[in-house]
Amino acid sequence: xxxxxxxRERILQAFAPTPAETVPLAASGGRVxxxxxxxxxxxxxxxxxxxxxxxxxAADASTAGAELRVVGSAPAGHPxxxxxxxxxxxxxxxxxxxxDGADAILLQEDAEADEGRVRVGEAVRxxxxxxxxxxxxxxxxxxxxxxxxxxxRDVGLAAAANHPWLTVHRRPRIGILAxxxxxxxxxxxxxxxxxxxxxxxxxxxxxxxxxxxxxxxPIAPDDEAAIAEAAASARGCDLLVTTGGASVGxxxxxxxALGPEGFALDFWRIAMRPGKPLIWGRLGLTPLLGLPGNxxxxxxxxxxxxxxxxxxxxxxxxxxxxxxMRARLGAALPENDRRFDFLxxxxxxxxxxxxxxxxxxxQDSSMMKTLARADALVLRAPHAPAAAAGExxxxxxxxxxxx
Numbered sequence: 240x241x242x243x244x245x246x247r248e249r250i251l252q253a254f255a256p257t258p259a260e261t262v263p264l265a266a267s268g269g270r271v272x273x274x275x276x277x278x279x280x281x282x283x284x285x286x287x288x289x290x291x292x293x294x295x296x297a298a299d300a301s302t303a304g305a306e307l308r309v310v311g312s313a314p315a316g317h318p319x320x321x322x323x324x325x326x327x328x329x330x331x332x333x334x335x336x337x338x339d340g341a342d343a344i345l346l347q348e349d350a351e352a353d354e355g356r357v358r359v360g361e362a363v364r365x366x367x368x369x370x371x372x373x374x375x376x377x378x379x380x381x382x383x384x385x386x387x388x389x390x391x392r393d394v395g396l397a398a399a400a401n402h403p404w405l406t407v408h409r410r411p412r413i414g415i416l417a418x419x420x421x422x423x424x425x426x427x428x429x430x431x432x433x434x435x436x437x438x439x440x441x442x443x444x445x446x447x448x449x450x451x452x453x454x455x456x457p458i459a460p461d462d463e464a465a466i467a468e469a470a471a472s473a474r475g476c477d478l479l480v481t482t483g484g485a486s487v488g489x490x491x492x493x494x495x496a497l498g499p500e501g502f503a504l505d506f507w508r509i510a511m512r513p514g515k516p517l518i519w520g521r522l523g524l525t526p527l528l529g530l531p532g533n534x535x536x537x538x539x540x541x542x543x544x545x546x547x548x549x550x551x552x553x554x555x556x557x558x559x560x561x562x563x564m565r566a567r568l569g570a571a572l573p574e575n576d577r578r579f580d581f582l583x584x585x586x587x588x589x590x591x592x593x594x595x596x597x598x599x600x601x602q603d604s605s606m607m608k609t610l611a612r613a614d615a616l617v618l619r620a621p622h623a624p625a626a627a628a629g630e631x632x633x634x635x636x637x638x639x640x641x642x
Contacts (some may be wrong), residue, residue, distance in 0.1 A: 240577075240578075241506055241509055241510065243509060243543060243579045246506065247543065247547060247560065249506065250528070250548055253521070253526045255551070256273075256551070257409040257477065257552050257554065259274070259407065260408075262405060263403065264394060267397070268394050269389060269450060270388070270389055270450070271386065271387065271407055271450065272384070272385050272386065272406070272554075273406045273408045274385055274405075274406040275383060276400065276405065277382065278378050278379060278381075278382055279400055280400065280401050281372060282399055283370055283375065286337040286371055287335060287337060288331045288332065288337055288344050288369065289368045290333055290346055291332050291346075292368065293307070293328040293344065293347070294323055294337050294345075295307060295323065295343055295363065296323060297364055299325060300345050300363045301362050301364075302359065303360060303362055305359045306357070306358050306359075307356065308328065309328050310323070310328070310329060311330070313331045313332070313336065319331075319336075322338060327340075328357050329341065337369055342366065342369070343364065343367045343368065344369060345359060346361075349363075385556070386556025387555075387556065389405070389407070407554075408552075410450060411446075414456060414472075415443055415482075416439075416466075416470060416479065417436050417439040417456075418458070418460075418469075418483040419458070420433075420460050420461045422434055424436055424458065425437075425440070436458060438534055439458075439482065441534065442482070442537065442538070442541055445538065445541050445641060449545075449549045449640065450555075454476060464496075467500050470500065470522060474524075476525060477525075477526075477552050478525070478526050479522060479525050480529075480545065482530045482531070482532055483531075493518060501522060501523050502521070502527065503520050504518065504519075505520045507519070510577055510578045510579060510621060511540075511578055512578045512581070513539050514536040514539050515531070517530060517531065517540055517544070530545075534610075535604040535609075541642075542640055543581070547560055547561075561635045562635070563618065563633045565633060565634075566586065566595060566617075566634050567589070567593050567594065567596065567629055568630050568632055569595040571627050572617075574624055575620065576621070576622070577621050580617075580619035580623075581617070581619075582598040582616060584596045584614065584616070584617045584634065585612065585615075586614040586615050596615060596617050596632060599613070614636065614637060615635060619632075
């Protein structure tokens with residue numbers, strides 16, 4: 240068995256970012272930038288008012304009770320054509336250009352208007368309530384770097400910078416193939432001794448949540464020819480993920496079925512729990528990740544190996560492994576053996592504000608309800624000593640990954 244770290248590194252070496260494509264700004268959310276986004280204009284393009292009120296010369300409105308003559312109006316999008324002279328004011332609204340000659344804004348709630356004149360209720364100072372030209376960004380400034388996954392905030396910034404199109408990496412295409420005589424699709428009749436298939440649907444959701452496009456293939460029975468035929472339909476995908484058939488039983492047929500089709504095995508079996516029987520190799524030009532059939536094992540392996548592969552394919556910059564955080568153990572844990580443990584756990588906030596991780600007492604890899612109710616995976620390194628309640632552990636937040 241190889242370590243989790245070595246397995247992840249060998250898997251990631253097989254991938255490079257997908258090619259770039261140009262998409263409409265409205266469709267860019269969640270995509271990863273292939274090219275940086277510079278500002279195509281200066282924002283704001285001129286000094287603008289931050290509030291509704293009156294554009295004035297601060298020297299004329301430096302004392303309460305001073306009266307000024309209103310010489311015009313400046314709504315947003317309709318700049319005042321003239322200039323503000325001594326003893327004058329221009330009615331102005333939020334976002335409107337500050338007229339020449341004015342150097343402050345008198346708030347409308349601090350003023351009293353009457354028949355073309357305005358009385359100062361509270362003194363102003365130079366620059367008050369004015370947003371200076373370029374306060375947000377300057378033309379040519381780099382705003383968003385390549386390798387960034389675009390949030391709603393980023394899309395808004397790109398729009399403000401006048402970009403109707405963005406260049407992003409193509410979404411990775413991931414083929415998903417569930418195998419086994421015993422499994423049926425949700426809603427179908429379940430044979431005696433059979434089960435309902437959950438792996439393909441859960442993995443497809445994980446792929447979508449992490450920027451990929453899943454291609455869910457029909458279930459392949461425990462027949463070498465059927466498995467080979469189903470796998471062949473994934474040609475053109477960036478990665479083929481299989482579930483089931485990865486262990487050592489007589490009906491675990493993925494390797495034997497795909498060997499005659501050109502499958503080259505890189506490694507098999509990882510020192511982790513859940514998820515030891517994992518296959519990694521290449522079927523012709525298509526990388527193949529063979530996950531265990533147990534549903535929790537399949538999803539945990541998806542978190543540990545599939546998510547980093549999706550991030551590499553998507554062109555995401557920075558750390559590819561799932562983000563971890565520290566938490567306090569809410570219960571004691573025994574000494575660990577030679578396998579890396581990923582324990583499903585609930586998270587609670589202690590009265591003093593610390594996050595407490597409470598591993599579920601039963602960690603069987605068939606129990607999807609436990610995984611669905613978990614908030615995190617507690618990480619336990621091989622041969623970790625016994626841990627008492629209150630000790631610090633590293634956890635992976637499942638909500639971060641769409642699990």
